[in-house]
Amino acid sequence: MADKKNNPAQVKDTGHVWDGIRELDNPCPRWWLNSLWLSGLLVIVYFILYPSLPLVNDSTKGLLGWTQIKEYKADLAEVEAIRAPFEETLASMTVEEILADQKMLNYAIGSSKVLFGDNCAACHGTGGAPAAGAGYPNLTDDDWLYGGSIDEIEMSIAKGRAGMMPAQGSLLNTEEVDQLVQFVVNSSVGKATEAGMALYTAKGCFACHGADAKGVKMMGSANLTDRIWRFSGEEEQIRHTIIHGVNDGADVETRVAVMPAWNEKLAIVRQVTADAIADDEDLSEIDWDDELEGDEAERLTETDIKKLAVYVHQFGGGQ
Numbered sequence: 001m002a003d004k005k006n007n008p009a010q011v012k013d014t015g016h017v018w019d020g021i022r023e024l025d026n027p028c029p030r031w032w033l034n035s036l037w038l039s040g041l042l043v044i045v046y047f048i049l050y051p052s053l054p055l056v057n058d059s060t061k062g063l064l065g066w067t068q069i070k071e072y073k074a075d076l077a078e079v080e081a082i083r084a085p086f087e088e089t090l091a092s093m094t095v096e097e098i099l100a101d102q103k104m105l106n107y108a109i110g111s112s113k114v115l116f117g118d119n120c121a122a123c124h125g126t127g128g129a130p131a132a133g134a135g136y137p138n139l140t141d142d143d144w145l146y147g148g149s150i151d152e153i154e155m156s157i158a159k160g161r162a163g164m165m166p167a168q169g170s171l172l173n174t175e176e177v178d179q180l181v182q183f184v185v186n187s188s189v190g191k192a193t194e195a196g197m198a199l200y201t202a203k204g205c206f207a208c209h210g211a212d213a214k215g216v217k218m219m220g221s222a223n224l225t226d227r228i229w230r231f232s233g234e235e236e237q238i239r240h241t242i243i244h245g246v247n248d249g250a251d252v253e254t255r256v257a258v259m260p261a262w263n264e265k266l267a268i269v270r271q272v273t274a275d276a277i278a279d280d281e282d283l284s285e286i287d288w289d290d291e292l293e294g295d296e297a298e299r300l301t302e303t304d305i306k307k308l309a310v311y312v313h314q315f316g317g318g319q
């Protein structure tokens with residue numbers, strides 16, 4: 001059979017010739033044309049069924065009423081339905097009970113990763129180990145300022161913490177500061193001298209750091225006898241801490257060490273009280289029912305705090 005397409009002499013051309021090569025005018029293959037018409041048809045069907053034309057504030061809705069948001073919400077509802085019984089059970093358990101229940105513990109830890117990443121990692125680092133020198137406590141070691149029992153950790157998260165060491169600069173002469181810096185360096189490697197210990201005691205450091213300089217949980221005072229530094233083990237930095245203190249509002253160079261309170265109600269109470277005092281308002285006039293209804297403080301629910309407490313506890317340093 002003579003194939004006209006392949007016999008250039010019998011095919012119409014477009015009249016275009018380049019370097020002696022003629023451009024022929026063969027029709028497109030039928031299968032190709034058919035799929036072109038079909039895809040055109042599909043566009044029209046989609047156009048009618050789904051949201052398509054953008055309007056000023058909205059878009060055409062489509063016969064099916066489908067939207068991405070609806071699909072997302074349906075998926076979310078599915079996840080919530082799986083989580084709801086766990087969340088309800090958690091709400092009624094104490095942190096000790098959660099630790100003792102492997103199934104609930106797994107759930108709490110699993111759902112805490114995002115919570116920790118969103119709320120805590122900015123300061124404490126992903127996984128609870130902050131960058132060195134960032135000024136935040138490491139949550140993965142055995143060294144706790146305020147205690148590593150599950151209750152103490154829960155308390156730290158719910159109520160926040162802010163250790164206070166008054167600036168000692170005005171109470172000590174240069175020589176005494178030097179000797180105390182040396183004392184701190186020496187005791188971090190277990191080599192405190194008697195003279196150093198005597199000065200430490202005479203200057204009242206023991207009242208907060210304890211007679212053995214190992215720190216006092218109630219106050220969150222750092223343990224001075226280990227090589228885990230709350231701020232830094234460099235002599236200049238130790239000197240800075242001693243002279244300017246920690247969270248001492250009267251000293252502009254003081255170290256700032258504030259762990260926010262994450263209990264939402266408590267955070268609101270603190271904020272509203274501080275605002276009222278700043279504005280010279282009468283505290284008894286505050287309508288607490290109204291204030292506590294809002295969630296402006298963007299803190300965590302009690303269940304979230306429990307989850308985070310067991311999460312931090314299992315980092316390895318929990319006691």
Ligand code: HEC
Binds near residue numbers: 161260312
């Ligand atoms: C703005 C920074 C910041 C954020 C955010 C933050 N923390 Fe803290 N956290 C601190 C500081 C600073 C301390 C130490 C307070 C001190 O030295 O008195 C601390 C202390 C703690 C402690 C006590 C550690 C100890 O040694 O006793 C725990 C537990 C803790 N944080 C957990 C959390 C959790 C869980 C979150 C997230 C919900 C969180 N923190 C969010 C700054 C932060």
Ligand code: HEC
Binds near residue numbers: 219229241
């Ligand atoms: C009123 C209580 C108080 C007194 C008095 C006090 N400290 Fe402190 N000190 C603290 C607290 C609390 C911290 C930890 C602050 C934090 O992490 O929030 C601290 C932290 C330190 C640190 C930082 C340790 C590190 O790991 O980086 C040094 C060093 C220190 N104190 C030395 C001294 C010396 C020396 C004296 C006596 C001259 C003294 N302190 C007196 C409460 C006190």
